[in-house]
Amino acid sequence: MSLEKALTELKNAVGDLTSLEVQTYVGEIDVVIDGITGSTDFEKSLQQAKQAGKIQLQLVTKINFDGDGIVLVPSSAPADYVQQAHDTALQAGNDVRQGLISLFSDVIGLKASK
Amino acid sequence: MNDDFQKGMPRFAAAAGPAGTGPVSADQLIAMVGAAASDVSKTEEKGFFVPLPQSEPSVSKDVSRIKTIRNRLFILGYLAQDTGRGSLDPVLSEAIRAFQEEAGLETDGWVGEEETWPALQELVSFETPIDLAKWFSGGRLCPALRRAVALRLFVFGMLEKRPDSADVAVEEGLKTFGEIWGLLFADAPQTEPGLSPEWVSLLFDMDGITQRLSRVSAELGKEQMNRCHPFILNAAKVELWLMGYTVLPGGYDLVEKKIPDSEKNGELTAADVWMKSATLSQYNKIKKNLLFYKALHSFWLDQGENDAGADQKSVEFLEFFQEFFKAAADGIQRANAMDSAARQVNLETFILERKDQIPSIWETVKRLGGRIWDGVRRIWGWFVRMLKRVKERVLKIGTNLSRLIYDFALGSFTVVSRVFDSLATAVRWAAEPTLPGSDEANILFYRDSDNDMYAIAAAGADPDRVLTGCTRLAAATGKFAFGCLVVGTFVFLLRKAVNSAWKGYFGLVLALVQLRSLKHRLQELTEAYQTVYAAA
Numbered sequence: 112m113s114l115e116k117a118l119t120e121l122k123n124a125v126g127d128l129t130s131l132e133v134q135t136y137v138g139e140i141d142v143v144i145d146g147i148t149g150s151t152d153f154e155k156s157l158q159q160a161k162q163a164g165k166i167q168l169q170l171v172t173k174i175n176f177d178g179d180g181i182v183l184v185p186s187s188a189p190a191d192y193v194q195q196a197h198d199t200a201l202q203a204g205n206d207v208r209q210g211l212i213s214l215f216s217d218v219i220g221l222k223a224s225k
Numbered sequence: 226m227n228d229d230f231q232k233g234m235p236r237f238a239a240a241a242g243p244a245g246t247g248p249v250s251a252d253q254l255i256a257m258v259g260a261a262a263s264d265v266s267k268t269e270e271k272g273f274f275v276p277l278p279q280s281e282p283s284v285s286k287d288v289s290r291i292k293t294i295r296n297r298l299f300i301l302g303y304l305a306q307d308t309g310r311g312s313l314d315p316v317l318s319e320a321i322r323a324f325q326e327e328a329g330l331e332t333d334g335w336v337g338e339e340e341t342w343p344a345l346q347e348l349v350s351f352e353t354p355i356d357l358a359k360w361f362s363g364g365r366l367c368p369a370l371r372r373a374v375a376l377r378l379f380v381f382g383m384l385e386k387r388p389d390s391a392d393v394a395v396e397e398g399l400k401t402f403g404e405i406w407g408l409l410f411a412d413a414p415q416t417e418p419g420l421s422p423e424w425v426s427l428l429f430d431m432d433g434i435t436q437r438l439s440r441v442s443a444e445l446g447k448e449q450m451n452r453c454h455p456f457i458l459n460a461a462k463v464e465l466w467l468m469g470y471t472v473l474p475g476g477y478d479l480v481e482k483k484i485p486d487s488e489k490n491g492e493l494t495a496a497d498v499w500m501k502s503a504t505l506s507q508y509n510k511i512k513k514n515l516l517f518y519k520a521l522h523s524f525w526l527d528q529g530e531n532d533a534g535a536d537q538k539s540v541e542f543l544e545f546f547q548e549f550f551k552a553a554a555d556g557i558q559r560a561n562a563m564d565s566a567a568r569q570v571n572l573e574t575f576i577l578e579r580k581d582q583i584p585s586i587w588e589t590v591k592r593l594g595g596r597i598w599d600g601v602r603r604i605w606g607w608f609v610r611m612l613k614r615v616k617e618r619v620l621k622i623g624t625n626l627s628r629l630i631y632d633f634a635l636g637s638f639t640v641v642s643r644v645f646d647s648l649a650t651a652v653r654w655a656a657e658p659t660l661p662g663s664d665e666a667n668i669l670f671y672r673d674s675d676n677d678m679y680a681i682a683a684a685g686a687d688p689d690r691v692l693t694g695c696t697r698l699a700a701a702t703g704k705f706a707f708g709c710l711v712v713g714t715f716v717f718l719l720r721k722a723v724n725s726a727w728k729g730y731f732g733l734v735l736a737l738v739q740l741r742s743l744k745h746r747l748q749e750l751t752e753a754y755q756t757v758y759a760a761a
Contacts, residue, residue, distance in 0.1 A: 113259065113649065114258060114259050114262050114645070114648060114649040114652070115255055115256065115258070115259035117648075117649045117652040117653045117656070118255040118258060118259075118652055119252075119255055120652075120653070120656040121652050121655055121656045122251050122252075122255065123656075124655075124656045124674070125676075126673075126674050126675045126676045127675045127676060128676060130677075131676065131677065131678070132675075132677040132678070133677065133678040133679070133680070134677075134678075134679050134680075135679070135680040135681075135682070136679070136680070136681045136682070137681070137682050137683075137684060137686075138681065138683075138684055139683060139684060140669070140681055142669070153658060153671055153673065153679070154673065157679070166681060190688070191688070192682065192686070192688035192691040192692055193682055193691075195691070195692060195695050196668055196670075196680040196682055196691055196694075196695055197680055199662075199670075199680070199695040199698055199699055200670055200678040200679070200680040200698070201678070202699060202702070203660065203670065203678060203698050203699065203701075203702040204672070204676065204677070204678040206702035206703055206705060206706040207655055207672065207676065207702055207705060207706070208676060209706045209709075209710070210655070210702075210705045210706040210707075210708070210709035210710070211709065213706070213709040213710040213713040213714070214254075214258075214709040214712060214713040215251055215254065215713070
């Protein structure tokens with residue numbers, strides 16, 4: 112895939128950059144992949160798994176980039192590797208956001224705190 | 226060359242659109258990024274900027290770098306002769322493998338940016354610090370280092386010939402080095418001079434040698450000066466070479482170009498002067514005809530001496546050697562003290578005033594050979610001093626400035642071209658919901674349409690596998706962020722340059738210099754580059 116095509120797909124997948132929420136679970140989830148398009152309905156699979164009691168929420172962090180942040184403190188400390196996965200996902204979300212802002216906002220003047 | 230400099234970056238110039246640097250749409254940005262990537266790769270094909278590849282290329286366009294590699298392997302004794310060819314041939318490839326084997330590196334027959342080039346730099350260049358722990362691994366001396374020790378001793382006049390094998394005898398040379406060190410300086414190690422990290426580190430510390438020679442307090446008698454003078458003269462030659470004067474360190478070119486007629490019957494050659502066989506009186510006979518004298522003369526003029534003063538300090542160099550080394554040491558300190566922002570601002574301002582001289586840089590670079598890759602730090606010190614002295618900035622872009630500008634721009638170019646190579650992959654996965662690091666049995670990392678993130682660890686997950694997944698995800702997203710930062714900034718700067726008077730490759734040079742002039746981003750780029758590309 113050319114760089115231009117890859118960037119076009121990225122542009123179409125940008126979404127909301129004003130906040131970042133990270134949820135970390137432990138459990139089992141069945142993610143159905145469409146055999147033709149390859150797409151998934153992750154939100155639906157997540158909801159079904161929660162309702163069936165198959166996954167338990169461990170950690171939540173939400174950052175609004177105008178300054179507020181929320182961190183859910185669990186009643187018991189999660190396992191180290193679960194905490195690590197959460198921290199990594201948080202950093203990854205921030206990295207992807209920063210990358211998108213670096214690429215597009217310099218030129219098109221997107222307003223987002225850095 | 227002038228035509229190329231005016232017409233370079235054709236796709237980008239078309240995509241950048243009409244004059245003006247206001248906001249553009251995302252689609253136009255994407256077109257510019259694609260065009261920039263295409264034009265940057267053509268720049269490499271044309272040989273304007275050619276970073277070392279990470280793996281063996283089928284064809285290499287960097288004539289200057291190949292000539293330097295060939296020369297360095299020759300002076301280390303891996304090649305019987307230096308043909309001066311700028312192409313990668315089987316003989317050179319075999320010499321590279323021999324060096325890699327002796328240095329304990331992967332033997333792929335090519336000098337890449339990651340291992341073999343830095344290794345060669347450490348052993349041969351005078352400014353690159355040497356990592357002795359690596360070369361003395363497991364208490365054993367690496368054969369490649371033995372050759373480098375022999376070369377350094379030869380350059381300083383303590384051995385009579387260059388290394389020609391891994392078994393080269395260096396013990397006598399080190400003993401002489403130790404003796405001279407003891408005569409000149411008060412801080413000789415307590416151990417016997419030999420192939421130990423203590424003594425080798427002194428031999429390879431050119432900055433340290435220069436600083437010590439600027440402070441010699443020992444009163445030397447005639448016999449002692451006879452013993453020490455080849456070392457002092459050769460160290461001065463190295464400093465002059467690093468500073469950009471027309472002279473070569475001993476061992477880099479054995480024979481000086483001018484020998485007086487009276488000496489042409491074989492009684493004395495210029496090469497003898499640099500070896501321990503020459504005495505002071507023999508040196509005094511022929512010194513004015515040597516390149517060394519001429520280089521010294523230029524040096525003293527640049528320090529502000531008039532012609533008579535420069536002549537005296539050159540002819541009677543051994544009376545004034547401390548003053549020489551003090552000036553050299555001051556230059557090193559100036560370069561070390563100058564922060565990166567000051568360098569960029571000075572250089573950028575300088576080249577903006579001299580656009581018509583930029584094409585000459587690349588012509589000069591082709592001629593410079595090994596010196597383009599050494600002594601760059603001293604040139605910064607020279608640059609600052611010359612800017613202060615030359616009130617109306619009538620400096621032309623000569624050899625030294627060509628080295629600075631090329632070195633500076635090449636540093637940015639290396640980063641930019643690597644990022645373009647990897648960006649398509651990094652961008653592609655960022656558009657996918659399931660992220661790198663996920664594996665079916667242990668951990669799923671997912672990004673939804675709002676850029677929110679999910680991490681789902683399996684109930685009986687293997688913690689080690691989860692942590693491995695975390696490392697992969699961190700590396701991937703770090704690379705993505707870094708790549709976008711570089712490309713976004715570069716395209717912005719390039720568009721600004723191209724849409725002003727700096728079209729074509731002029732614009733590219735300016736954008737690359739400016740890329741390193743963004744203070745807050747320079748640190749991000751350097752740290753991100755080192756972290757991300759080291760981890761990947």
